[in-house]
Every structure is written in structure tokens, then in C-alpha cells.
Amino acid sequence: MHGFNADTEALGEAILRYVEGRMRLDPVPLDGPRTIEALQGAVGATITAGGMGGLATLRLFGKEIATACMSSDHPRYLSFIPCAPTEAAVMFDLVVAASGIYAGSWLEGAGAVFAENVALRWIADLAGLPPEAGGVFVPGGTIGNLSALVAARSAARIRQTESGSMAPRATRVAVQQGAHSSIRSACDVMDADLVSVPGDEHQRLSGDHLRTVLEAEGPETFFAVVATAGTTNFGIVDDLASVAQVCAEFGIWLHVDGAYGGAGLAAPSVRHLFDGIEQADSFIVDPHKWLFAPYDCCALLYRDPVAARGPHTQKASYLDVLTDAQWNPSDYSIGLTRRARGLPLWFSLATHGTDAYTEAIERTLVVTRFAEAEIGRRPYLEALREADLSVVVFRRRGWEAEDYHAWSAEMMREEFAFVVPTSHEGETVARFAIVNPTTTEDDIVAILDTMA
Numbered sequence: 001m002h003g004f005n006a007d008t009e010a011l012g013e014a015i016l017r018y019v020e021g022r023m024r025l026d027p028v029p030l031d032g033p034r035t036i037e038a039l040q041g042a043v044g045a046t047i048t049a050g051g052m053g054g055l056a057t058l059r060l061f062g063k064e065i066a067t068a069c070m071s072s073d074h075p076r077y078l079s080f081i082p083c084a085p086t087e088a089a090v091m092f093d094l095v096v097a098a099s100g101i102y103a104g105s106w107l108e109g110a111g112a113v114f115a116e117n118v119a120l121r122w123i124a125d126l127a128g129l130p131p132e133a134g135g136v137f138v139p140g141g142t143i144g145n146l147s148a149l150v151a152a153r154s155a156a157r158i159r160q161t162e163s164g165s166m167a168p169r170a171t172r173v174a175v176q177q178g179a180h181s182s183i184r185s186a187c188d189v190m191d192a193d194l195v196s197v198p199g200d201e202h203q204r205l206s207g208d209h210l211r212t213v214l215e216a217e218g219p220e221t222f223f224a225v226v227a228t229a230g231t232t233n234f235g236i237v238d239d240l241a242s243v244a245q246v247c248a249e250f251g252i253w254l255h256v257d258g259a260y261g262g263a264g265l266a267a268p269s270v271r272h273l274f275d276g277i278e279q280a281d282s283f284i285v286d287p288h289k290w291l292f293a294p295y296d297c298c299a300l301l302y303r304d305p306v307a308a309r310g311p312h313t314q315k316a317s318y319l320d321v322l323t324d325a326q327w328n329p330s331d332y333s334i335g336l337t338r339r340a341r342g343l344p345l346w347f348s349l350a351t352h353g354t355d356a357y358t359e360a361i362e363r364t365l366v367v368t369r370f371a372e373a374e375i376g377r378r379p380y381l382e383a384l385r386e387a388d389l390s391v392v393v394f395r396r397r398g399w400e401a402e403d404y405h406a407w408s409a410e411m412m413r414e415e416f417a418f419v420v421p422t423s424h425e426g427e428t429v430a431r432f433a434i435v436n437p438t439t440t441e442d443d444i445v446a447i448l449d450t451m452a
């Protein structure tokens with residue numbers, strides 16, 4: 001199994017041909033799920049005592065397994081938050097896998113960690129975070145949010161201990177209703193309580209509403225406020241400047257969840273929406289969403305990384321050799337062993353330059369604005385809200401929930417588009433999340449035409 005021989009060489013060539021072939025598909029087939037029974041019948045027994053051989057296994061993967069997975073990089077995959085990695089990032093993921101890099105510590109992965117940190121610094125600069133800001137690439141926004149909240153709670157406990165206060169420990173997190181489900185999940189994992197702040201007239205978390213809730217509930221009971229820079233359902237960016245001001249006033253940690261929307265920092269046409277983000281204590285953005293990296297990749301940044309080390313640094317005699325290192329990524333999130341998952345983003349940024357990222361993000365915003373205009377032009381459609389970023393939510397006049405579901409299922413069955421409905425205040429509605437620069441105006445028109 002180990003060692004490079006003639007079989008390995010043939011398999012290597014086949015894998016590179018497969019990867020190249022997949023990348024050349026334009027567009028890639030949408031594909032779709034199959035039942036366990038259908039997969040069992042088509043795939044059969046694959047793990048056997050003698051093995052099937054690499055070439056046969058690769059053929060089976062391409063024919064039966066890959067085709068039962070939707071292509072989230074398809075230009076008409078507009079559900080949830082798609083993923084449209086650059087070819088450079090995808091290919092470099094292969095290099096990362098082949099390089100035997102342990103990226104949990106500086107001792108073992110200094111070069112990789114250095115390069116990942118360059119990519120993190122680019123993001124920190126976009127947000128206007130100070131020079132000492134830093135963090136780690138984690139698997140996704142859920143883990144990023146959890147780690148940030150763990151750091152926030154630890155910082156609050158340290159402050160309380162240092163102040164000699166005998167008050168009960170802060171156990172609550174303030175958040176607006178539109179925040180991602182992972183915030184609730186993080187609170188459940190941490191046994192913390194979520195307190196909902198009503199949105200303003202634009203459905204944003206704002207300083208005024210936050211202050212009202214904090215004062216009514218007791219600000220000392222909160223260890224964090226979570227603002228969202230691009231909600232999942234609507235792409236709404238909270239009023240970060242006023243929220244940051246209130247957090248500073250009460251001395252509460254501000255975490256900004258930009259898992260989806262944070263990429264908008266690189267787009268001049270929407271950058272102003274993020275004003276105030278430079279005051280965040282922690283911030284996440286998922287490059288696997290709108291920064292064109294493959295799964296799975298979330299950039300987690302702390303204003304003061306020292307605050308994250310207390311609860312995250314693992315201590316043991318066998319780890320002593322790792323202390324005093326320049327930067328151990330595992331000090332900033334839950335988990336010790338890690339893949340250098342930030343490297344595909346770093347490689348693609350280094351390859352193409354940041355202007356290309358700005359252009360690609362702006363291109364998706366142009367298509368979003370086109371979609372809004374098309375919706376406005378069609379009497380049978382109506383947008384629920386003007387898009388802050390690249391999510392458009394709209395209703396088909398006269399449709400009930402089952403009409404949306406039937407329409408969505410039919411487009412999926414035909415492998416034409418993947419657009420699942422969402423709901424808002426109990427009403428089922430349609431939603432586009434446009435983060436793929438290969439999604440065109442024609443794609444939008446073609447989908448909207450099916451709703452006539």
C-alpha cells in the first residue's frame with residue numbers, strides 16, 4: 001500500500017485525469033441524491049479482504065458515487081450557500097493532501113501555518129482589525145462561532161475574577177432572530193442561554209434595540225453579543241457600528257458572524273455595510289462560501305488572540321515541546337490535529353491576486369441586482385426585501401407552499417437547477433444565494449421563466 005510503484009503511477013495518472021476532466025466540465029452536471037437501496041444496488045460491496053484495485057474503485061466512484069452527490073459549484077445551484085472554488089484552489093487541495101503536513105503546531109507545520117496566516121492577515125486587513133489580530137482556519141462557521149463564544153466566555157470570567165466581583169457568572173449571549181442556527185447550537189454545547197433581540201425596521205440588530213434588551217435583562221449577565229454580517233436567509237448585515245458602540249459601552253465581547261457575508265468586505269460596492277466591523281472582538285468568514293475555496297474552510301479571527309488561548313490550548317507533558325512556539329493554530333479553536341485547510345485559499349489568492357477576488361465577488365453582486373430587477377419586472381413575482389448582499393428572497397404571487405416544493409423538486413429532477421424554498425414569518429418563499437461567479441443573467445432568467 002505504501003510506496004510508489006507501477007500501479008500507483010497508473011492510479012496517479014487516472015486520478016489526475018479524473019480531476020482535470022471534472023474541472024473541464026462546463027457546466028458540471030447538477031446530479032442528485034439516490035436512496036440507500038439504490039446506492040447499495042449500484043455500488044455493492046466495496047470494502048473487501050482483497051481490495052478492488054484503485055482503477056476499478058475510481059471508476060465506480062465516478063459512475064455511481066460522485067453522481068449521487070449534487071454539484072454545489074453548478075451555476076444554477078442557488079440553495080443554502082453554494083461553494084464555487086477556483087480551479088487553483090481545488091488543484092492545490094491535492095497538493096496539501098500529498099504533502100504530509102500537520103498544521104496544528106508551528107513546530108511541525110511552520111511553513112504552512114505561515115502561509116495560512118498571510119491569508120488570515122488579508123482578511124483581518126479587509127476588516128480593519130489591528131496588527132496583533134490573528135486566529136486559525138477551522139472546518140466551518142459552526143466551529144468558528146463556537147470557538148469565538150468559548151473565548152468570549154473565558155475573557156468575561158477572567159475579567160470578573162480580576163475585578164473581585166462576587167456576582168454570578170455571565171451565561172448569556174444576545175443575538176438577533178435572523179442569526180444562524182449554529183449560534184443556538186454553540187450555546188447548547190456551552191450550556192449558555194440565548195437572548196433574542198428584536199430587529200429594527202430593516203430586520204437588523206441595532207444598537208438601540210440591543211441596549212434596551214441589555215438594560216432590561218442586566219448587561220452583567222451577558223458574555224457576548226453576536227452580530228451577523230450577512231444572514232443566511234436574507235443576507236442582512238446588522239448595524240455593526242451601533243452594535244459595537246453598545247458592546248464597548250457595556251464591556252461585552254462582540255462576535256461578528258460573517259460566515260456567508262464576510263466576503264463582501266472585498267467588494268467596494270457593499271463595503272460600507274460592514275462599517276463598525278473593525279471593532280469586533282472576533283470575526284468569522286467561510287472561504288468555502290463566497291471566497292472561492294473548497295470545503296471545508298472557515299477563517300476565525302480574534303482581535304486579541306491571547307484571549308482565545310486560555311480555553312483552547314491543550315496542556316500535557318507530551319505537548320510541552322510545542323509551547324513557546326511562534327503560532328500554534330490549535331491554540332485558537334477546539335481541536336488539536338488539523339489539516340492546513342487555509343492553504344488552498346492562500347494559493348489561489350497568491351495565484352490570482354486580490355483584485356481578481358474583488359472582481360469575482362462584484363460579478364455575483366451584479367447578477368444579484370439583475371435578479372432583483374427581473375423579479376421586479378415580472379408581475380407574478382415580488383421581492384420581500386432589497387438585497388444587502390447576494391441573497392434574493394421573493395414570492396410567486398398565488399403560490400402555496402406545495403407549489404414551491406413541486407417547482408423546486410421538478411427543477412432538481414430535471415437536473416436543471418437546485419433552488420429550494422425557504423420560509424419567512426410562516427410564508428413559504430423562493431430564495432437565491434448567488435456566490436458563484438459563473439452564474440449568469442441567463443441562468444436567472446431561465447429559472448424565473450419556470451415560475452410564470
Ligand SMILES: Cc1ncc(COP(=O)(O)O)c(C=O)c1O
Pocket residue numbers: 081139140141142143145180182228230231232257258259260261286298
Ligand atoms: C451566517 C452563517 N453562520 C454560520 C454558518 C455555519 O457555517 P458552516 O455550515 O460552515 O458550519 C452559516 C452557514 O450557512 C451561515 O450562513
